[in-house]
Amino acid sequence: MTAPVGANPPLHRTPTVPSGHSGRVTRLLAAGLAALLLCGCTQVGGDAPSPTTAAEIGGEWKGDLDDSTGKGYSVTVTIGSLVEGQDSAQAQYRGVGGPGSCDATWVYDGMKDSSWRFTEQSDGDCHGAGTVTLTPGQDDVLQYLWSEKGGDSANGFLARP
Numbered sequence: 001m002t003a004p005v006g007a008n009p010p011l012h013r014t015p016t017v018p019s020g021h022s023g024r025v026t027r028l029l030a031a032g033l034a035a036l037l038l039c040g041c042t043q044v045g046g047d048a049p050s051p052t053t054a055a056e057i058g059g060e061w062k063g064d065l066d067d068s069t070g071k072g073y074s075v076t077v078t079i080g081s082l083v084e085g086q087d088s089a090q091a092q093y094r095g096v097g098g099p100g101s102c103d104a105t106w107v108y109d110g111m112k113d114s115s116w117r118f119t120e121q122s123d124g125d126c127h128g129a130g131t132v133t134l135t136p137g138q139d140d141v142l143q144y145l146w147s148e149k150g151g152d153s154a155n156g157f158l159a160r161p
Contacts, residue, residue, distance in 0.1 A: 065156035
């Protein structure tokens with residue numbers, strides 16, 4: 001039987017899956033959902049890649065640091081070529097040891113446990129000689145750790161200016 005001319009069609013229809021295909025559709029939906037979850041495509045936002053090579057760590061970095069006494073100061077560092085045993089970076093600290101700034105040279109010691117290690121020699125009123133360790137973090141950030149044999153330390157994060 002057909003609807004009379006001018007009659008309204010049904011407002012909504014329930015979609016149907018052809019018989020024998022409902023299991024297949026369910027499996028396809030489950031596989032698609034699993035693929036989304038496994039690839040991380042449900043993550044909101046994005047992570048910038050972290051530096052992992054000598055070429056990626058090169059250039060200027062800035063950050064705020066805290067020492068083991070809780071005093072804060074800032075650093076700007078320019079990292080050049082990484083050749084073990086050679087001067088590889090220049091750092092300028094502001095607010096450490098007085099109102100001015102002090103400069104330091106970092107000699108590259110190599111990589112250890114996915115971190116770059118440097119021996120720091122400072123001039124002026126900076127903290128003494130120590131070891132600087134830079135570890136890749138998320139969103140193109142480096143975790144900074146300075147330590148000396150006497151137990152003093154400082155830490156913070158460096159980012160591109």
